Amino acid sequence: DVKVTQSSRYLVKRTGEKVFLECVQDMDHENMFWYRQDPGLGLRLIYFSYDVKMKEKGDIPEGYSVSREKKERFSLILESASTNQTSMYLCASSLPSGLREQFFGPGTRLTVL
Amino acid sequence: AQKVTQAQTEISVVEKEDVTLDCVYETRDTTYYLFWYKQPPSGELVFLIRRNSFDEQNEISGRYSWNFQKSTSSFNFTITASQVVDSAVYFCALGGGATNKLIFGTGTLLAVQP
Numbered sequence: 001d002v003k004v005t006q007s008s009r010y011l012v013k014r015t016g017e018k019v020f021l022e023c024v025q026d027m028d029h030e031n032m033f034w035y036r037q038d039p040g041l042g043l044r045l046i047y048f049s050y051d052v053k054m055k056e057k058g059d060i061p062e063g064y065s066v067s068r069e070k071k072e073r074f075s076l077i078l079e080s081a082s083t084n085q086t087s088m089y090l091c092a093s094s095l096p097s098g099l100r101e102q103f104f105g106p107g108t109r110l111t112v113l
Numbered sequence: 114a115q116k117v118t119q120a121q122t123e124i125s126v127v128e129k130e131d132v133t134l135d136c137v138y139e140t141r142d143t144t145y146y147l148f149w150y151k152q153p154p155s156g157e158l159v160f161l162i163r164r165n166s167f168d169e170q171n172e173i174s175g176r177y178s179w180n181f182q183k184s185t186s187s188f189n190f191t192i193t194a195s196q197v198v199d200s201a202v203y204f205c206a207l208g209g210g211a212t213n214k215l216i217f218g219t220g221t222l223l224a225v226q227p
Contacts, residue, residue, distance in 0.1 A: 031213050040122075042204065042219040050213065058214070090158065099146045099208040102215065104158040 003027070004105035006091050012111045019078040021108050023091030029103075030096040032074035034058075034066065037088040037107070049074055050096060081112045115140045117207050119218035126195055127226050134190045134221045136205030142166075145209030147181065147188040152202040152220070164188065166209075195225045 007022035025032065031050050035043040035058075045058030047066040055066050063085060067075040074093075078085055088109050092102040116139040126132045138147065149161040162172060164181055172179045176193045192199055202222050206215040 035217075040219060042119075043206075043217040045214060048214065088156070092158075094213065096213070099163075099213055099215075101148060101160045101163050103160065104150075107156040 004091055004093055004103050006089075006105040006108050008108050009106060010109050010111075012113065013078075013081050014113050015082060017078075017081050017112075019081050019110065019112075021076040021078075021089055021091075021110070023074045023076070023093075023105055024072050025074075025091075025093040025103070026072065027093060027103065028071065029093035030071070031094045031102075032068065033092040033094075033102060034064075034074065034076045035090045035092065036060070037090055043090065046076065081110075083112050086110060086112045115142075115207055115209065115216045117205050117216050117218035119203075119205055119221050121221045122219070123222045123224070125224045125226065128197060129194050131191060131193050132195050132223065132225075134192075134203050134205075134223065136188045136190065136218060138186050138188065138205070138207045140186075140207060140209055142209035145207060148206040148208070148215065149179065149188075149190050150204045150206065152204065154201070158204065161190075192223075195223075197225050197227050199223060200225045 004025045033048040034046045049055045049068040065077045090107045091105040094100045094102040118137045145166045147164045150158045178191045180189045202220045204220045205218045208215045
């Protein structure tokens, strides 16, 4: 059974903290994605990666960075968390070609106080 | 620019009713893909269907069916004889062009009452 896992389901952090969200997939997928989901806004792409050490900005990259040192792991980093980054964060992965379906993790609900 | 519109924010039906979730898209690409995902209360998005722009055949999978019409830029999703387990947020998504990015709609919350 294919699987995308995220390090935490719920996370509470304070303003100004550095936050790491981890995502691991076991499907040997080249592509990995980070989205945030907010009510009324759907899913918005923060960053994606199509290979190890490769990354591209999505639609809302400000305030975030990413790291992909190994194919199976894609990390989202909030350099200095702010209250407007309180959200649900979803990680996904997919095969590289033909716009294949993305497989999602269970999400991390981050609250920044 | 690409865009996906799901005008129905929330729908409430009684079990066994049929329900249609609307999805309208905008794109200038000639080759593109459309997707539907289900997000149950547990939070994990579940892939339902992927359709490319050259295949306008309707698809049926059990109680689920999809109607793709390029003339109206729509890719609607119908659940027949709805069940309580169908309660979820449903997202329509569009992908195309040179990237592997998907553009998601804002989702439709479906509540099926017993």
